Amino acid sequence: MIHLASSPTGTPPSRCACGMESLAIIFLGLSLSGKIPPQIGACSNLKVLILGYNYLVGRIPSSISNISSLLILSLDCNELIGQIPRAFSKLKSLVWINFGVNHLSGKIPQEFVDLVSLISLDLAYNNFSGQIPSSLGNLTNLEYLSLFNNNLNGQIPSSFGNLTNIKTLYLYNNNLNGQIPSSLGNLTNLQYLYLYRNKLTGLLPRSFFGLKKLIHLDLSENHLFGEIPELIIELQSLEGLQLFSNDFTGKIPNALASLPYLRRFSIYSNNLMGKISSLICNITSIEVLDLSYNNLSGTIPPCLGNFSKGLSILDLQMNSFRETIPETFGEDCGLRYLSFNGNKLEGSLPRSMANCRKLEVMDIGGNKLNGTFPHWLDTLQELQVLVLRSNKLRGVLQSSKTIYPFPKLRILDLANNEFTGPLPKVKGFYIELKILSTFTSIDLSNNNFDGLIPSAIGKLYSLIGLNLSHNSLSGHIPVSMGNLTNLEWLDLSSNKLTRQIPYQLKDMTFLAFLNLSYNQLTGPIPQGKQFSTFENGSYKGNLALCGFPLSKSCNNDGRKQSSPSFLKEADDSETKISFGWKVVLMGYGCGLIFGVVIGYVTFRNGEPKWFVTLYGVKYHRKGRCSRN
Template sequence: MSNKRAKAHSLLFMFMFLFVQNFSVSQVDEDLELLLSFKSSINDPFGFLSNWNSSTPLCMWNGITCNSFSRVKVIDLVEKNISGIISSSIFHLVEIETINLSNNQFSGEIHSDLVSSVSLRYFNLSNNHLTGEVPKCSISLKILDLSDNLLSGKISPQIGVCSNLQELDLGGNNLVGRIPSAISNISKLQILTLACNKLTGQIPRALSKMKSLKWISFGNNNFSGEIPQELVDLVSLSYLDFADNNLSGQIPSSLGNLTNLQHLLLFSNKLTGLLPRSIFDLKRLIELDLGDNYLFGEIPKLIIKLRSLEILYLFFNNFTGKIPNGLASLPRLHVIDLASNSLVGEIPSLICNITSIVLIVLSDNNLSGIIPPCLGNISKSLAVLDLWKNSVHGPIPETFSQDCGLRILNFHGNKLEGSLPQSLANCRNLGMVDIGNNKLNSTFPYWLDTLPELQVLGLRSNKLRGVLNSSKTIHRFPKLRILDLANNEFTGPLPEGIIKNMKAMINLKEQKSSFQYMHGIYYYPYYINLTVKGIYIELYEILTTFASIDLSNNNFHGEIPSVIGKLSSLRGLNLSHNSLSGHIPTSMGNLTSLEWLDLSSNMFTGQIPNELIDMTFLTFLNLSNNQLTGPIPQGKQFNTFENGSYEGNLALCGFPLLKACNNDGRKQSPSFLKEADDSETKISFGWKVVLIGYGCGLIFGVVVGYVTFKNGEPKWFVTLYRVKYHRKGRRCS
């Protein structure tokens, strides 16, 4: 009897095993079909999914991870350059827990079947081109990252159904409207990122119900109103970003009760008032960024209590008084940016005690005194030293050490005297040096041409003198892209040896970095005062392909060396107000990227070379006050220049001047004046229309300009022509 039972159990077990096995195989086949359906709707240019076929075991497919039952658990196709539409089939994978398709080229809307993914825990489609509204999510979903796409519309109140979400990132989209109060129903949420959208309204007070929140990022939106006092209830919060909005009022003192807060980012709002004393009770605070607001008063001495502080941004406010000595007592501090306030007094020498310091920005204040000599002793860690536009005087310290780590040195607009210290040659990483608009009174510092990383050199408006001779350096200024020596007392011929070795000004447009900007550490930008198209501006965010030379207002003489035609990537060339002579070299026609050319107030003779017509990007030309003769070239950009480009050259003729030329190119003699007068009569009506247009435009421009500046500084103007924002971190596309 027992044998019969054993045989029966055995048969039952075998039957069940075969049933489970067949059932499991059918489920695996189902997963395979669903994934092949997903593959059929996308493009895979690099063939990463080439082994997605029925002859390869499913669990060996690229980007696929299975569980112990051979069911698909993970799809990981990060940064594979895949494009196309995301098929709804992947949301029907019964055991799927993770889908990561970030950093690809997917487009279209996210299918509503996402809600049917009962096992899905992690869903990442960031950095694609997805459109549509935020989809409803599965009840089991814990992490949803749809950042950096093209999602639009409002955030639906249905988002509150996602009650198990722990991380939600919808940043970098085009979402509009208000944050629905229903979002507070996601009680387990720890990370909430809505930055870089177009959201409006006030910050919901209902956020205070989300006790688990550790991270809030609402920067780069259009939120208004005041910062809610109720945020004090979020005791677990470590990261708070409300930057780049329209928040107003005072910083609530209740923020001082967020004892776990490490990052407080409120820059670029309309906050006002004094800094609340409670802020300095945040013992764990690492980053404090309150820049670009309307805060006022002195920087409190209580700042000494922030022992964990590493990054301090207080730029573009109305702070007064002196730089607090207490900053020197913060052992971890490596960024100080107090630019564009009304600080007075001397730069405290105690600042040299901060051995970890990397960035010191004190520009656009009212600081006086001398530069502390000890700053050279901390130059190993110091990468940015910016004292632009103060009243610092005396010599530049000679103490830059052998292991100097400086990348940006900006002393523009002070009262510094003497010479540029040769110890700066120890700073091999220097990419920018701007000592313009000071009182330096030495010869040109030839040792600068040995700096291998130097891209920007500004020494304009000093009292530098002497002849720019060639040095013994074989590869001079290998990366120099901006050279500004205007308004000095240099003499002799133009430095042909320097010009022909500026390799970085040749074929910059062929580099892959065409749309990148010059910057130093912490994305601190290179910026410099330049004369661009006849206007003196502060150029901010300089493209790596930008190249210009300004040697104007000196005493250079002789001819322009023809080698200048090799600098094919030059955007601007200003040689005005010197004593240069001879012909304009035809090789300048090779400067096809040139946008402005100023050769005015020299002694050039001969004709304007027809080769200059090839400068199709030229929008500003000034050849006035020379001794040029013959016809003005016609065609392309030359048809857009006005009389002012040529005035003071009595022997020039042709459009736009009213002096016509003979067929042989000479200015017409008096015997042809009647014919010229007849020509003028024929076009007189056209010139009247032009003059009327200029007059109306001038009046309109003056009125609009007055009204605009009377009612506040236009942001577009500030962004272009001032150093308005020292920005870092996440940038909105």
């Protein structure tokens, strides 16, 4: 393969008449910029032209259509604009076209129908609009067709049922509507079918269940409805089934248990109901099981704790499961993400959960759990997020006896429980946890904690959010809090804090939300930096505070300080917000759950909701081009 070097100015050679007319292959990558020279059309013997992963701009020259010998044309991952030249229909020998990841626009040319030898066509990640030409269904040699991430609309052409050689069909993330054509059931060689994030409606075509070679099926984020037929048992090659964010009803089909290779099943955000059959535990190959945000009820099958050594994600949140969590998590538990949030589970956390040593996220909030804080969880060396909010947990938070407990914990949410006693002391909870530089967010609000805020909290240097509101904390705000320079939200409201607000808090230059209301704070409010952005509602209910933005002056002569007219008294609704979680882990690293981003945010009634972005699980957002 010959590499054609760029000129000293970084632009492509201006002509092909420099001894390269006889070349069969031109391959350029990560070396050029500028436009594709129209003279390239003079390379009459060229069979392979690969100019991908450059910085090419401008339009695709129609002169390329003069290279009648061309077999492979790849211009992907550039900055090309405009429409595809219709003259390309003359390239009868083409077997491979890749124009993906550019800024091409207009309609997909009907003239592609003349490229009868075409095996692979990739137009993804562009700005193509209009309907998909039905004539593409005549390209019967196609094995790969990728049109995703465009602005295509209309229906999927029924003529696609003629593409009997196709193995991969990617039409996702467009504006396609209507029903899925039953003719797709003719694609007996199809292995990968991704139609997600469109506006498709209707039932699953029964013809789908004749696709014996199908490996991955993703129909998520559409408007599909009806029950999932037991005929799914026919898809014996299926490894991934994504049906989330639709309107499916009925029960989880028992036939899933007979799919020997199923690794990922995600059907969250639908209207499924009924109990989970214990037959689901026959899917021993499963790695991701997400049934969250449905209307499922009954008890959690005991076998879910140990039925699959490979199960890494188990998400049953926001359903109506009752009774207790099974005490069946085995020694070989491989879970990394576990969420039972928003159910009606009772009792205490089973100690067998300590067997899940790979756990990174545990969210059991929003249930009816009782008992004391489960200190035995501190042996989980990989745990980064622990959410037990909105339960009925009680008692005093005792110091851990483990030498290195919770070494990777970032987020701790124990809000809305019945914990009592003082916040843990310096030689207790914080120091012994060895997490002074790794905590990202702490929410201990709406409990019955009393006593002082420990000054050691100022050593949690990575802290982004801290919520200690609605407790009975007393004493002063520690001066050491000024060290929390990464803090973005701080809520100490509805306590019994006294004395002045430390002026050192001005050093928290990222602070975007502050609520000190309903305490017994006195003296002047610190001025400057972020404190100039907070309104009256941040200080409401502290009658002895003075200074901007309050109208009460701190001057001895009694004159009132003026406040800008754009700052108005915060209404009652502002001060009564159940703050809960703000965005606390946006963009956090690549070490949490397969390198995904997890954002934990507040919704309607303060109940948390996880957004877990998983490649091949909930969304497919893996970038195709990288020049790093």
